[in-house]
Amino acid sequence: MDSRHAHRRGFTLIELLVVIAIIAVLIALLLPAVQQAREAARRTQCKNNLKQIGLAMHNYHDTFNSFPPGYITKQDCNVAGAWPACNTGERGLWSWGASILPFVEQGNLTNLLQVGTITLDQALAIPASRAALQTPLPVYLCPSDPGPPLNDFVAASDRYDFRVTPDGTTMVQIARSNYVMMANAWDSTTPPVYFAQYGKPHGMGFANSSVKIGAITDGTSNTILVGERSYMYKQANKVGGANALGFSAATNVQDSSYGCKGNGLAAIGITYNGINAIVGGEHDVRGFSSNHVGGAHFLLSDGSVHFISENIDYVKGTVSDPNYFANVSTLFQKLALRDDGKPTEGF
Amino acid sequence: MPRFACVQLSLATLGICFGCSGVSDQPELGDVSGKVTLGGEPVVNVSVYFKPDIGRMSIGKTDENGHYIAMYLIDQEGVKVGPNKVWLEYAPDDLGPPIPPKYGSQSELKTEVKPGDNVFDIEMKTSK
Numbered sequence: 001m002d003s004r005h006a007h008r009r010g011f012t013l014i015e016l017l018v019v020i021a022i023i024a025v026l027i028a029l030l031l032p033a034v035q036q037a038r039e040a041a042r043r044t045q046c047k048n049n050l051k052q053i054g055l056a057m058h059n060y061h062d063t064f065n066s067f068p069p070g071y072i073t074k075q076d077c078n079v080a081g082a083w084p085a086c087n088t089g090e091r092g093l094w095s096w097g098a099s100i101l102p103f104v105e106q107g108n109l110t111n112l113l114q115v116g117t118i119t120l121d122q123a124l125a126i127p128a129s130r131a132a133l134q135t136p137l138p139v140y141l142c143p144s145d146p147g148p149p150l151n152d153f154v155a156a157s158d159r160y161d162f163r164v165t166p167d168g169t170t171m172v173q174i175a176r177s178n179y180v181m182m183a184n185a186w187d188s189t190t191p192p193v194y195f196a197q198y199g200k201p202h203g204m205g206f207a208n209s210s211v212k213i214g215a216i217t218d219g220t221s222n223t224i225l226v227g228e229r230s231y232m233y234k235q236a237n238k239v240g241g242a243n244a245l246g247f248s249a250a251t252n253v254q255d256s257s258y259g260c261k262g263n264g265l266a267a268i269g270i271t272y273n274g275i276n277a278i279v280g281g282e283h284d285v286r287g288f289s290s291n292h293v294g295g296a297h298f299l300l301s302d303g304s305v306h307f308i309s310e311n312i313d314y315v316k317g318t319v320s321d322p323n324y325f326a327n328v329s330t331l332f333q334k335l336a337l338r339d340d341g342k343p344t345e346g347f
Numbered sequence: 348m349p350r351f352a353c354v355q356l357s358l359a360t361l362g363i364c365f366g367c368s369g370v371s372d373q374p375e376l377g378d379v380s381g382k383v384t385l386g387g388e389p390v391v392n393v394s395v396y397f398k399p400d401i402g403r404m405s406i407g408k409t410d411e412n413g414h415y416i417a418m419y420l421i422d423q424e425g426v427k428v429g430p431n432k433v434w435l436e437y438a439p440d441d442l443g444p445p446i447p448p449k450y451g452s453q454s455e456l457k458t459e460v461k462p463g464d465n466v467f468d469i470e471m472k473t474s475k
Binding site for chain 1: 371372373374394396398401402403404405406408418419420421422438439440452
């Protein structure tokens with residue numbers, strides 16, 4: 001009972017304080033670190049999806065001898081002055097995401113939806129197919145993006161509407177995606193959807209495209225095939241991401257490049273304002289963006305996936321410049337083009 | 348001795364803490380703002396483009412007083428330090444008085460952006 005004489009050495013105050021301080025530092029370190037680890041995992045999956053898409057694209061090429069079309073339209077806008085005429089009536093168009101379904105192990109879905117036999121709006125009118133069109137496909141979704149499973153994006157004006165109509169009046173949301181094919185390296189939506197005005201685009205996927213590997217004269221490892229676009233980035237700029245399987249051209253009646261098949265931007269993208277556009281306007285939907293810190297993932301035509309920094313050299317070139325193709329000078333644009341004939345330094 | 352070990356351990360943890368934070372490849376930026384006028388009148392809703400020799404563009408859009416702040420990212424102000432080409436252009440949905448070509452599509456405006464605050468006013472004359 002006589003504890004005063006027991007020789008038990010206790011901790012000094014300093015020792016206790018040091019231990020508490022170390023524990024505090026460790027906890028402070030661990031909490032953010034766990035969040036970082038989660039984002040790192042999401043980012044890796046996001047990148048892996050692109051790798052799978054790359055393999056599917058190449059298997060598609062092995063089967064059909066070309067990369068899939070950016071989207072399939074019955075009325076190819078190639079006739080000069082036919083702008084309004086070539087946009088009427090196409091309620092549902094399949095995009096490249098539908099074309100490569102058999103190669104991402106979704107062959108059964110292809111059969112159910114009858115891709116290529118009927119159009120997207122016809123599929124949407126069949127209840128079973130509609131349910132399938134509204135089922136998210138994980139391979140097309142980047143987990144870093146907080147967007148909804150179905151794409152509800154409608155721009156403030158009527159210029160972009162990513163919903164699809166089966167009958168011309170009802171608007172239906174279909175499965176969202178985070179990946180779009182690279183179509184062109186300038187500001188305008190027009191070349192990818194309407195070749196008569198400024199000439200054909202020089203990217204990999206656009207209206208009724210069928211680019212063969214042989215046509216990638218810059219080399220497959222210097223040409224972007226698919227890039228990332230988020231539904232919303234930097235917590236504020238909502239640009240709608242993409243649609244997994246197709247879009248509608250009948251929901252927009254404007255007689256201009258971003259009207260009508262401007263909705264094709266639900267499947268394809270242009271370099272426009274670089275990566276993670278600054279403008280904060282509705283046309284940012286044309287470009288590429290992500291929620292990863294500092295840039296976005298891109299699949300090159302050789303099947304490799306690269307993270308490209310938002311600090312990459314780029315300029316908002318315009319197709320209004322008569323020499324727009326010859327004047328290409330920035331790295332991001334050169335990567336987007338398959339046949340510009342200019343060397344690309346490291347990125 | 349144990350106390351010394353504790354200090355070493357905490358120093359090591361702090362080292363890891365700072366060592367692991369990501370390194371950005373963002374170049375050095377300088378803040379740029381200014382006023383755009385045409386014949387003395389402020390120009391509203393015109394976009395001012397800055398393009399460094401090699402690198403990401405910056406864009407600033409004028410407010411109702413013709414004042415702009417150049418943005419590097421949607422949430423970050425600035426322009427890459429060094430020589431920049433400058434030109435004016437309306438975004439697809441913005442309208443306003445026509446920009447004289449020598450400030451627009453055929454602009455030869457240049458500025459040397461320095462670290463810190465820069466002011467770059469664009470005073471256009473109506474004649475040309």
